[in-house]
Amino acid sequence: MASSSTAVQAEAFPDGTTDYIPLRKGKTDIRKPHISEQPMTLKNWYKHIDWLNTTLIIFVPLAGLISAYWIDLKWQTAVFSVIYYFFAGLGITAGYHRLWAHTSYKATLPLKIFLAAGGSAAVEGSARWWSTGHRAHHRYTDTEKDPYSVRKGLMYSHIGWMVFKQNPRRIGRTDISDLNQDPVVIWQHTHYLKTVIIMALMVPTLVCGLGWGDFLGGFVYAGILRIFFIQQATFCVNSLAHWLGDQPFDDRNSPRDHVITALVTLGEGYHNFHHEFPSDFRNAIEWWQYDPTKWAIWIWKQMGLAYDLKTFPQNEIEKGRLQQQQKKLDQKRTTLDWGIPLEQLPVISWDDYVAQTQEGQAWIAVAGVIHDVKEFIQNHPGGKALITSAIGKDATAIFNGGVYNHSNAAHNLLSTMRIGVLRGGCEVEIWKRAQAENKDVVTIRDSSGQRIVRAGDQVTRINEPVSSANAA
Numbered sequence: 001m002a003s004s005s006t007a008v009q010a011e012a013f014p015d016g017t018t019d020y021i022p023l024r025k026g027k028t029d030i031r032k033p034h035i036s037e038q039p040m041t042l043k044n045w046y047k048h049i050d051w052l053n054t055t056l057i058i059f060v061p062l063a064g065l066i067s068a069y070w071i072d073l074k075w076q077t078a079v080f081s082v083i084y085y086f087f088a089g090l091g092i093t094a095g096y097h098r099l100w101a102h103t104s105y106k107a108t109l110p111l112k113i114f115l116a117a118g119g120s121a122a123v124e125g126s127a128r129w130w131s132t133g134h135r136a137h138h139r140y141t142d143t144e145k146d147p148y149s150v151r152k153g154l155m156y157s158h159i160g161w162m163v164f165k166q167n168p169r170r171i172g173r174t175d176i177s178d179l180n181q182d183p184v185v186i187w188q189h190t191h192y193l194k195t196v197i198i199m200a201l202m203v204p205t206l207v208c209g210l211g212w213g214d215f216l217g218g219f220v221y222a223g224i225l226r227i228f229f230i231q232q233a234t235f236c237v238n239s240l241a242h243w244l245g246d247q248p249f250d251d252r253n254s255p256r257d258h259v260i261t262a263l264v265t266l267g268e269g270y271h272n273f274h275h276e277f278p279s280d281f282r283n284a285i286e287w288w289q290y291d292p293t294k295w296a297i298w299i300w301k302q303m304g305l306a307y308d309l310k311t312f313p314q315n316e317i318e319k320g321r322l323q324q325q326q327k328k329l330d331q332k333r334t335t336l337d338w339g340i341p342l343e344q345l346p347v348i349s350w351d352d353y354v355a356q357t358q359e360g361q362a363w364i365a366v367a368g369v370i371h372d373v374k375e376f377i378q379n380h381p382g383g384k385a386l387i388t389s390a391i392g393k394d395a396t397a398i399f400n401g402g403v404y405n406h407s408n409a410a411h412n413l414l415s416t417m418r419i420g421v422l423r424g425g426c427e428v429e430i431w432k433r434a435q436a437e438n439k440d441v442v443t444i445r446d447s448s449g450q451r452i453v454r455a456g457d458q459v460t461r462i463n464e465p466v467s468s469a470n471a472a
């Protein structure tokens with residue numbers, strides 16, 4: 001038997017993290033090659049299964065579901081099951097997750113004991129084990145070192161990562177020195193199985209049995225089936241919250257926001273926000289979003305049980321949101337036709353331009369840019385005559401207010417018709433001057449390098465109407 005002092009000794013790494021060393025000494029030697037490194041075959045498949053986990057999250061719930069067929073559900077037991085569901089759920093969300101894994105607030109001793117008891121009632125491992133994996137999940141999201149990476153499949157991230165053995169040395173290292181100094185965490189970890197039997201099964205059985213004579217119903221409904229629902233619900237944070245919903249803050253990784261995930265996980269469904277701002281005690285930042293875990297922490301603060309609630313500055317949150325919106329706009333922009341970029345257009349002399357129009361081309365020059373309007377003449381809202389009269393001329397002034405001050409949409413549409421730029425001459429000078437006066441026109445580019453053309457900033461737009469230049 002190893003003494004507890006040697007058991008907590010862990011290998012230290014230069015980044016300040018330490019290996020996760022089990023407090024209880026297991027039979028497996030961590031130096032030997034791990035079973036998960038060998039391919040699964042008909043002969044060794046059973047060695048790949050974590051039978052304790054599988055019993056707790058699959059076989060026991062299955063037995064509960066089957067036995068429920070013969071056992072009547074009393075209304076008192078049903079009500080208590082829901083209350084106990086919230087108690088165990090908060091143990092995970094407010095305790096394991098927001099308090100211990102992320103230290104997003106501080107809790108007094110009575111609250112810590114309450115949360116650890118709730119966590120044990122949920123049967124999802126000890127707070128120490130759970131938080132270690134969760135810190136690795138945040139540090140190495142979507143990578144090989146993420147213990148429940150959704151990239152390995154939705155079912156794997158939901159339940160497979162617990163059913164199949166994982167090599168603990170492959171999971172990313174995290175620092176849990178703070179948890180090792182928390183007496184509640186260490187006590188719950190070392191007495192974990194006892195706490196599970198008491199909190200998950202004995203307490204609900206006794207409450208229902210002594211309260212209204214429903215021992216069996218208490219055991220099956222408030223015990224086993226309630227565990228099954230809370231497990232499946234919180235597993236959804238690892239699966240559904242990385243798969244379903246929007247990404248208002250960052251779309252480089254898998255976490256997503258969705259109200260359905262929030263509803264089943266006591267408010268943990270705003271997971272895109274949570275991965276961006278993990279030390280915020282809130283997961284939902286709008287008052288109307290469903291985050292009962294946040295409300296509970298806030299109430300505990302009013303009761304003096306919780307303190308030092310951490311929030312990210314709203315300014316930083318809005319910056320993140322704006323940048324993601326900008327990225328989405330940029331993606332949308334690349335799908336639209338903005339006309340051939342000016343630098344890619346052939347340079348055409350004024351004489352060639354005029355000669356081409358005399359040979360039947362329907363070309364119109366506006367602000368030094370030549371446009372082919374042949375297909376558009378029939379559709380010109382101002383009629384065929386006006387547009388035809390501009391062919392072969394410098395139409396800069398008439399387009400910009402001389403005859404009609406064209407709309408922003410007209411400038412946009414015109415740019416999709418451009419086929420060349422005029423060499424020299426005052427038309428190009430006008431274009432150059434427009435660029436010089438409004439340097440942003442040529443310098444603003446989005447994240448993908450695309451030029452951003454803002455309303456009113458098209459090259460064909462001359463803000464002060466110019467007198468028609470004598471080009472010839």
Ligand SMILES: [Zn+2]
Nearest residue numbers: 237238255271
């Ligand atoms: Zn996550």
Ligand SMILES: [Zn+2]
Nearest residue numbers: 134138274278
């Ligand atoms: Zn988290």
